[in-house]
Amino acid sequence: MESITQERPVEPEPVQSEPTPDISPAPIPKTGGLMEWFTHWSIERRVLAGFGLVFAGIVVIAAISYRNTSVLIENSRLDTKSHELVQLLGSVGQALDAAESGHRRYLVTGDESYLRPYRNLAEQMPEYLRFLRGLTSEDPEQQTRVGTLERLIARQLGAEAEAITQREKHGYQAVRHLALSGAAKTELEGIQRLMMELESAEQRSLTLRVTQSAGSTRNTIALLGLGAVMQFFLLAFVYILIHHDVTERRRVAMELQTRGELLQAANKELEAFSYSVSHDLRAPLRHIDGYAALLSKSAGEALNDKARRYLQTISDSAKQMGQLIDDLLVFSRMGRQDMLRTTVNLDQLVTTVLHDLRLDLQGRTISWTIQPLPNVLGDPAMLRQVFMNLISNAVKFTATRTKAEITVGATNRSVSEAEIFVRDNGVGFDMQYVNKLFGVFQRLHRNDEFEGTGIGLANVRRIIHRHGGKTWAEGVPDQGATFYFSLPLARAPR
Amino acid sequence: MTTVKPILLAEDNPRDAELALAAMEEHHIADKVVVCRDGAEVLDYLYCRGIFSSRQEGNPVVVFLDLKMPKINGLEVLRTIKNDVNLKPIPVVMLTSSREEDDLAQSYALGANAYVVKPVEFHQFITAVKELGVFWGVINEPPPEGS
Known part of the structure; x- marks a missing residue:
């Protein structure tokens, strides 16, 4: 750029x-x-x-x-x-x-x-x-x-x-x-x-x-x-x-x-x-994946296991890059897109996000604690993206827990701002890497541990910054992480 | 039905075209597909001119239109089709890599009948193209000729 x-x-x-x-x-x-x-x-x-x-x-x-x-x-x-x-x-x-x-x-x-x-x-x-x-x-x-x-x-x-x-x-x-x-x-x-x-x-x-x-x-x-x-x-x-x-x-x-x-x-x-x-950029990726699939289909019988694994890797890599491009485009759009400023009911927002995530939650045992959240001033679609990223992260990083616990809530530390957090008891992170968390393409876990492109939290930070808020996080390795963000509060209706 | 009405696929990328044909082959509708390599060829086909001057009369059952093509791009082709009384009834499906809101909005504003983003993953791509071909080429009833 x-x-x-x-x-x-x-x-x-x-x-x-x-x-x-x-x-x-x-x-x-x-x-x-x-x-x-x-x-x-x-x-x-x-x-x-x-x-x-x-x-x-x-x-x-x-x-x-x-x-x-x-x-x-x-x-x-x-x-x-x-x-x-x-x-x-x-x-x-x-x-x-x-x-x-x-x-x-x-x-x-x-x-x-x-x-x-x-x-x-x-x-x-x-x-x-x-x-x-x-x-x-x-x-x-x-x-x-x-x-x-x-x-x-x-x-x-x-x-x-x-x-x-x-x-x-x-x-x-x-x-x-x-x-x-x-x-x-x-x-x-x-x-x-x-x-x-x-x-x-x-x-x-x-x-x-x-x-x-x-x-x-x-x-x-x-x-x-x-x-x-x-x-x-x-x-x-x-x-x-x-x-x-x-x-x-x-x-x-x-x-x-x-x-x-x-x-x-x-x-x-x-x-x-x-x-x-x-x-x-998408077209050649589609071709790589497509021809790899065609090849495995037409020569499938003749190929040995090793060759089939190679073809699968080619196909997986192409898909991963496609995902990266899509995420990057979303990230770039988030910075340029016009922003709405309306009163957003966060309780409702979290409910719809959880509904959208229901497919990812299949086969998981998660104990949810959803506290009442305040109304804030902002763009509903963008804030939905924030909750989507944070909650799906919490779901993703508690995958290794037999009993996952995820809490969404608000602190009452400030009168002018809402302070929202998403807490999980997942793999957590070492606080010495806290500054890398919200960077683009920054990941704290290997891809074979947890999938991801490293864009999600960067997007969260970009959206919250555009709203005039802040993002920060606390974590303990192997015990869990808490992600915070602040947003301007909506004025109470008179 | 005496004549099988063709599916017109406007795709400048030969690999995309091949992959699309491979997808439709599974449902034995590939032989109905006519591939055009740019916007000018699409219009030549529709107006029976140039290399298509001797083709059998009649509109295609559906046009799959890529947005980004040499010479005349997809949006211009779409505008020409929807501004022509004879071509207007032909269903036009935008089949493109672009997810940009502008492209979506403009396509629908010009009268596109559907807008499909080509999935990167081959299986999804194949499924999408297959379903499109089956729906528009087999299930959907085309407008009567000469309407």
């Missing part, structure tokens, strides 16, 4: 010269322990890791950008507040100035109308202070200053109110010295200094924030740029991985197709071959 496929002129196949296709590890040069570790990963894991890194990168960039933008927004809010504060400080300063100069004029002239700015200020001061406190609420230092300012202004207003009372009661002379220097000179100076401090402090924090905002913006832009580059490389890496995998898969698929076609061609040839074997 091998020679046939090789003889065939085959067109150049680049795929065949290559070793078996390796799909998973990409040929990445080893650059260290990490790389080596990475190459052991499956493609799925690598792609997942790549996408994971991209995703993590996106999350980190988004988080940092969010934080930076929040700072910017916060700073711009604080800036607005600062500008309002500076503006308010200006207004307060003007109001204070107006009130103070109006107050002095009143002290000199006694004209009530000059007191209007002072009264306005006194009236509006709580409002001003409330605003000031609000605008500096987030800066404790500024708050302290506002507190001091409040106290100073209260004292100034108090001193000025005192001066107004003196002027009303005792006239200009009582407040003359105050009219020149101002009723609350020290307080006013303090107030002005404080207000300048407030403003310059606010300006300082404004500048600080501007620097901070600029830095934060720069950071964000840099981060986004760097992130984009990193994402690009990561995605490119993932793309290369996927691309490599896809081309590899495509190549393997094509190779499989080519091999499938070659296999189909080889199979066709094998069929033609076995057809020739079946037809052409």
Whole structure:
């Protein structure tokens, strides 16, 4: 069979010269322990890791950008507040100035109308202070200053109110010295200094924030740029991985197709071959046997016993070879034949096999033990062949026993598979030859001991393998043998 | 019956033919057998042409047809016979070494009346051929001529 496929002129196949296709590890040069570790990963894991890194990168960039933008927004809010504060400080300063100069004029002239700015200020001061406190609420230092300012202004207003009372009661002379220097000179100076401090402090924090905002913006832009580059490389890496995998898969698929076609061609040839074997090899055998029979018939009287034995041997050999050819054809067909997959009732199967064997059982005393067998998934005709071979073997190899015992049963060692055995108390075999048992044309007994072509168990193994099962055997010389095989169980009908 | 209708044996292998004749001799039906050595000869015989142009008219009682023959193989001969109105009634028995399912299926699909695999063992072969010859040549009633 091998020679046939090789003889065939085959067109150049680049795929065949290559070793078996390796799909998973990409040929990445080893650059260290990490790389080596990475190459052991499956493609799925690598792609997942790549996408994971991209995703993590996106999350980190988004988080940092969010934080930076929040700072910017916060700073711009604080800036607005600062500008309002500076503006308010200006207004307060003007109001204070107006009130103070109006107050002095009143002290000199006694004209009530000059007191209007002072009264306005006194009236509006709580409002001003409330605003000031609000605008500096987030800066404790500024708050302290506002507190001091409040106290100073209260004292100034108090001193000025005192001066107004003196002027009303005792006239200009009582407040003359105050009219020149101002009723609350020290307080006013303090107030002005404080207000300048407030403003310059606010300006300082404004500048600080501007620097901070600029830095934060720069950071964000840099981060986004760097992130984009990193994402690009990561995605490119993932793309290369996927691309490599896809081309590899495509190549393997094509190779499989080519091999499938070659296999189909080889199979066709094998069929033609076995057809020739079946037809052409049989004819000469028939002739050998036929002419030997004709010869013994026409010259039978003239032949001596020796010559008749020779003729008989010729005839027997021809028959044996015919049997070998038939068995070999069955074996070859078993490998190619389409297989059914149905639920097979093994109890029934064994019953029919025993019925078919009844002629071989004539004149034999056999004690049969047939245990209940499970339903399996498989091809009924092929499985029938399996039981036929195993049971007829058991019958054959117990021929020398006066009381033969044959058991057909199932072990319950596995839940997913049926494990069937055929046990006999026949001649058995030496376990050192167990590996030869299931080989084609392998025999453990001489032909004059037990007849056979050495195909039966090979056929059993081939059929069970095609069903996805296993075959094995145990034996003790002169005590018996047990042949096991496993088959997929049929699902219990619901 | 005035004329004995012949048995037509299509067999390219002279040894197989001789063995078959030897088998039929035991039942004295060998003299009824006409042996053709290939498919073309079979058709020549059936259509009374070539070397058979001067033969006595009439169809054989049965045709034993080997599958693998030179020139025209058994299946082609079978197709020709079963597609011809005059030849169609002739019983055709495939007598072959092949057990291949394809051959069986095709033969029956083309209208073969029986399919016999030549046994390797001579005694079985002889028995088979003898029984075939006796059944189709003696026991079986052939179709009426000109039907």
